[in-house]
Amino acid sequence: MSKEWPLWEVFVRSQHGLNHRHVGSLHAPDAEMALKNARDVYTRRNEGLSIWVVEARHITASSPSDKGPLYEPSESKVYRHPTFFDIPDEAGHM
Amino acid sequence: MYAQMIKSEASAEDPEKLAAFQARIDAGEKIEPKDWMPEGYRKTLIRQIGQHAHSEIVGQLPEGNWITRAPTLERKAILLAKVQDEAGHGLYLYCAAETLGVSRDELTEMLLDGRMKYSSIFNYPTLTWADMGAVGWLVDGAAIMNQVPLQRTSFGPYSRAMIRICKEESFHQRQGYDIMMKMARGTDAQRKMAQDALNRFWYPSLMMFGPSDKDSVHSAQSMAWKIKMNTNDELRQKFVDQTVPQAEYLGLTVPDPNLTWNEEKGGYDFSEPDWSEFFEVIKGNGPCNTERLEARNKAWDDGAWVREGLMAHAAKKRAAKLAAE
Numbered sequence: 096m097s098k099e100w101p102l103w104e105v106f107v108r109s110q111h112g113l114n115h116r117h118v119g120s121l122h123a124p125d126a127e128m129a130l131k132n133a134r135d136v137y138t139r140r141n142e143g144l145s146i147w148v149v150e151a152r153h154i155t156a157s158s159p160s161d162k163g164p165l166y167e168p169s170e171s172k173v174y175r176h177p178t179f180f181d182i183p184d185e186a187g188h189m
Numbered sequence: 190m191y192a193q194m195i196k197s198e199a200s201a202e203d204p205e206k207l208a209a210f211q212a213r214i215d216a217g218e219k220i221e222p223k224d225w226m227p228e229g230y231r232k233t234l235i236r237q238i239g240q241h242a243h244s245e246i247v248g249q250l251p252e253g254n255w256i257t258r259a260p261t262l263e264r265k266a267i268l269l270a271k272v273q274d275e276a277g278h279g280l281y282l283y284c285a286a287e288t289l290g291v292s293r294d295e296l297t298e299m300l301l302d303g304r305m306k307y308s309s310i311f312n313y314p315t316l317t318w319a320d321m322g323a324v325g326w327l328v329d330g331a332a333i334m335n336q337v338p339l340q341r342t343s344f345g346p347y348s349r350a351m352i353r354i355c356k357e358e359s360f361h362q363r364q365g366y367d368i369m370m371k372m373a374r375g376t377d378a379q380r381k382m383a384q385d386a387l388n389r390f391w392y393p394s395l396m397m398f399g400p401s402d403k404d405s406v407h408s409a410q411s412m413a414w415k416i417k418m419n420t421n422d423e424l425r426q427k428f429v430d431q432t433v434p435q436a437e438y439l440g441l442t443v444p445d446p447n448l449t450w451n452e453e454k455g456g457y458d459f460s461e462p463d464w465s466e467f468f469e470v471i472k473g474n475g476p477c478n479t480e481r482l483e484a485r486n487k488a489w490d491d492g493a494w495v496r497e498g499l500m501a502h503a504a505k506k507r508a509a510k511l512a513a514e
Contacts, residue, residue: 098500099294102287119353120284122293124496125503136277139270140357159224 102151103129105136107143115147123148191244191308191332193399194471195237195417197410198229214415219345222288230414235289236305237416238347242282243300243307247481249275251315252324260318264368268321271361278354285346301486309467310397312475313389319372319379323386325365327394327432333358334428335398338418347416366435373439380440387436388444392462398425400464430456 100122106115118137123129129148138146157165173179182189207227213220220226249272256272259265283293299305310328315321336358340351372383398421402408411417436443447460469475 098497099292100496100500102284119281119350120287121280124499125506128499128503135273136280139273139277156223159221 100124103148104151104154105133106147107137108145109143120151191241192237193308197407198232202227214343220343221345231289234344234416235286235291238282238286239296239305240307242279242286243305245275245279245282247307247311250481250484251311254315255318255321267364271364274357281350281353285350288346301489308397309470310393311481312470312477313393314477317382319382319386322365322368322372323390325361326369327390329358329361329365330432331394331397331428333362334424343415369439373441384441387441391444395425395462396467426456429459433457
């Protein structure tokens with residue numbers, strides 16, 4: 096039997112109150128080993144308080160060719176940003 | 190510098206696509222795994238990142254040699270941590286290479302059967318404890334010269350791996366210099382040992398940057414793609430300029446009678462290493478080539494039952510969980 100260990104993506108939350116952030120990937124036979132390996136590979140210097148691992152094949156990613164249809168519509172909607180509106184100084188802080 | 194003599198591949202693709210790709214790189218955009226890229230870019234990167242990863246892994250061997258014989262418990266713990274870091278660096282890089290469509294096992298097999306190379310420096314033996322100092326100071330020092338600019342490389346996963354590695358690498362160089370300081374201030378025998386380590390590692394360290402490539406087409410292509418950021422000569426000069434004052438501080442002598450400060454260029458003039466020796470080592474005829482590859486092959490073969498056993502265990506647990514549901 097020659098079967099390669101599956102690939103896992105690793106997410107680490109560095110401090111309380113912050114989001115988990117993708118830090119890299121690794122190979123492991125199962126979730127338990129993936130967590131153990133992630134601890135050794137990605138948190139050797141106090142980088143994390145919490146680790147998530149997810150098998151890479153379960154991640155669905157958008158395709159670079161969808162960039163236009165996905166993100167261009169938001170470019171024309173400048174009114175979604177607060178700076179679009181002029182508020183007179185007299186109205187005070189808003 | 191852990192990647193040597195990487196030849197870039199020519200790309201026979203649509204000139205319009207190639208131009209658009211180059212424009213993205215020129216604009217400082219990062220190329221991500223799912224983006225279109227020329228086949229040459231992909232192949233050259235697999236070779237370069239793969240060779241770099243192999244160097245991190247094989248690089249554990251000369252230092253692993255001294256873990257059980259470190260002079261104090263503290264030095265032993267530090268050396269263990271450093272060697273563990275090298276394993277981590279190898280893993281970050283393998284993962285970056287894998288995003289280009291090559292599997293981890295393929296990369297490992299290409300190292301084990303000699304189709305892929307690792308840095309020439311790891312084919313030299315580590316004979317005394319002072320060599321641990323010289324390796325950290327000079328070998329990691331030379332690697333940092335190359336890795337710092339590579340943080341800005343055009344391929345996203347490679348750049349991110351380099352950023353992680355650089356954060357950790359400076360510990361490696363400092364721990365090496367710390368060993369050298371201790372030895373250089375020690376007894377006569379210790380000072381001699383430190384000088385001997387410098388004598389043996391100086392030229393192999395200069396070779397790490399590879400032969401001059403200022404007129405090489407491969408180098409020009411890699412630089413245009415931003416997967417090589419400086420010429421080999423630029424990096425070598427920078428390394429010498431930084432290292433010579435550090436040797437002087439230690440009271441050690443760089444083993445080069447031609448070493449002189451050149452006011453005009455603002456850098457040192459120095460002797461080239463023996464490039465015929467370099468090519469022999471690359472070809473497999475260095476002092477430790479056979480031993481290093483044997484050690485990697487043995488580790489791979491001896492670990493086979495563990496890799497397979499854990500997969501079988503995972504499959505069994507999955508099946509049991511399904512049955513219980």
